[in-house]
Amino acid sequence: MNNSDVYNKSREELLSVGKKYNIAQDKLEEFLEPDRVVEVKVPVNLGTQVVTFKGYRSQHNKNLGPYKGGLRFHPRVNKDEVMALSLWMSLKTAVVGIPFGGGKGGIAVDPKVLSEKQLEELSREYVRKISEVIGYDKDVPAPDVNTNPKIIDWMTDEFIKISGMNGGKTPLNKLFATFTGKSKNGLEGRTEATGFGGVTVLKELAKKLNLEPKTQNVAVMGFGNVGFYFADLASKSGFNLVAVSDSKGGIIKKNGEKFIPLDIPLVYDCKQEKGSLAGCYCAGGVCDTRGGQMITNEELLELPVDILIPAALEDVINENNMQNIKAKIIIEMANGPVSPTAYHYLTEKGVIIVPDILANSGGVAGSYIEWEQNMEDKKYKKEDVLKRLEKMMQNAFENVWNESKKQKTDLKEASYLVALGKILSV
Numbered sequence: 001m002n003n004s005d006v007y008n009k010s011r012e013e014l015l016s017v018g019k020k021y022n023i024a025q026d027k028l029e030e031f032l033e034p035d036r037v038v039e040v041k042v043p044v045n046l047g048t049q050v051v052t053f054k055g056y057r058s059q060h061n062k063n064l065g066p067y068k069g070g071l072r073f074h075p076r077v078n079k080d081e082v083m084a085l086s087l088w089m090s091l092k093t094a095v096v097g098i099p100f101g102g103g104k105g106g107i108a109v110d111p112k113v114l115s116e117k118q119l120e121e122l123s124r125e126y127v128r129k130i131s132e133v134i135g136y137d138k139d140v141p142a143p144d145v146n147t148n149p150k151i152i153d154w155m156t157d158e159f160i161k162i163s164g165m166n167g168g169k170t171p172l173n174k175l176f177a178t179f180t181g182k183s184k185n186g187l188e189g190r191t192e193a194t195g196f197g198g199v200t201v202l203k204e205l206a207k208k209l210n211l212e213p214k215t216q217n218v219a220v221m222g223f224g225n226v227g228f229y230f231a232d233l234a235s236k237s238g239f240n241l242v243a244v245s246d247s248k249g250g251i252i253k254k255n256g257e258k259f260i261p262l263d264i265p266l267v268y269d270c271k272q273e274k275g276s277l278a279g280c281y282c283a284g285g286v287c288d289t290r291g292g293q294m295i296t297n298e299e300l301l302e303l304p305v306d307i308l309i310p311a312a313l314e315d316v317i318n319e320n321n322m323q324n325i326k327a328k329i330i331i332e333m334a335n336g337p338v339s340p341t342a343y344h345y346l347t348e349k350g351v352i353i354v355p356d357i358l359a360n361s362g363g364v365a366g367s368y369i370e371w372e373q374n375m376e377d378k379k380y381k382k383e384d385v386l387k388r389l390e391k392m393m394q395n396a397f398e399n400v401w402n403e404s405k406k407q408k409t410d411l412k413e414a415s416y417l418v419a420l421g422k423i424l425s426v
């Protein structure tokens with residue numbers, strides 16, 4: 001898919017759901033359009049020259065509360081992409097039942113070529129440019145693709161400095177509540193929240209379908225924060241994690257035709273050591289090369305596994321490869337990894353696809369708990385956070401599942417109906 005039509009495709013999809021269920025067209029169209037998209041220049045001194053990157057923040061809808069959503073640093077970031085991602089955030093916050101609207105932003109940059117100092121300067125400059133439009137009660141950014149707690153800490157620090165220079169009267173705890181996904185004054189459990197939420201959803205689905213985890217082979221595409229925690233927690237819950245990949249490719253281990261489950265913590269250590277999964281063949285306590293194979297990301301998607309977890313970027317399952325997908329369950333841990341056409345095609349074939357706005361909503365649900373903790377100037381215990389998060393995810397899943405049964409439709413359409421019911425009725 002051309003990356004410049006994600007927003008329109010998503011808009012069309014929602015409009016056709018609106019038509020099917022007689023949702024007022026004018027109200028829906030008005031919702032779909034972002035409230036505003038802020039575009040900024042982000043100049044950074046790269047030593048020999050100053051390079052200006054393009055930054056964005058799409059504030060989509062605030063019917064249910066302040067705009068909320070991540071910031072990504074990726075060369076593919078553009079206006080259309082942040083618009084689509086911010087629309088999905090509006091739907092996601094509604095599905096998981098938190099008092100936030102939707103937003104998303106980012107910078108078109110490859111952060112991997114920057115030094116740490118340059119990355120810090122980029123992050124701080126971006127905040128200087130958008131400081132007026134964000135705040136604990138306006139718009140609350142968080143991490144997303146290629147951003148992490150360290151980057152969010154620099155941003156929070158810059159925001160606090162700016163507020164001080166402007167003689168702001170906002171108490172410090174509320175300034176901290178302007179960003180989530182922080183390490184300083186952050187939430188214990190936020191880092192694993194997205195993966196934890198996804199595994200909670202998978203376990204609920206397995207119960208509905210009477211599936212025993214130990215009979216299920218799972219492949220995970222993406223081994224960043226979301227993919228790693230998903231793989232780790234799913235394997236601790238008894239699922240067989242038989243393939244994982246990062247941007248450079250993936251690994252499997254086989255004995256003849258039979259998959260051998262990977263030892264996820266060992267794979268993680270190996271990736272830390274080698275910088276990528278390429279070359280890591282780990283199983284049964286040792287990293288070795290016996291029986292291990294390297295595969296491409298394309299091959300991973302087409303493996304004969306039971307459950308497929310796309311946890312990297314959008315549009316990886318599309319018109320070109322949908323015929324080759326063999327999994328019977330797909331959990332969308334990335335945002336928009338299955339294109340609308342592929343979603344429709346695979347659903348018709350009987351594949352159950354848990355949509356992103358439900359599957360990965362544990363991240364923003366964790367962010368809500370972090371925001372509340374900062375607003376109340378408290379420190380929550382990790383154990384309590386995860387218990388609360390589990391309940392939130394179970395409720396969100398149950399609502400969507402029941403809606404899909406009631407309307408005799410798939411889980412994506414059901415999540416849209418749950419979300420739009422809340423957003424348009426306020």
Ligand code: GLU
Binds near residue numbers: 068071142145363367
């Ligand atoms: N970037 C994550 C997402 O796409 C988290 C957003 C947030 O916590 O605000 O859901």
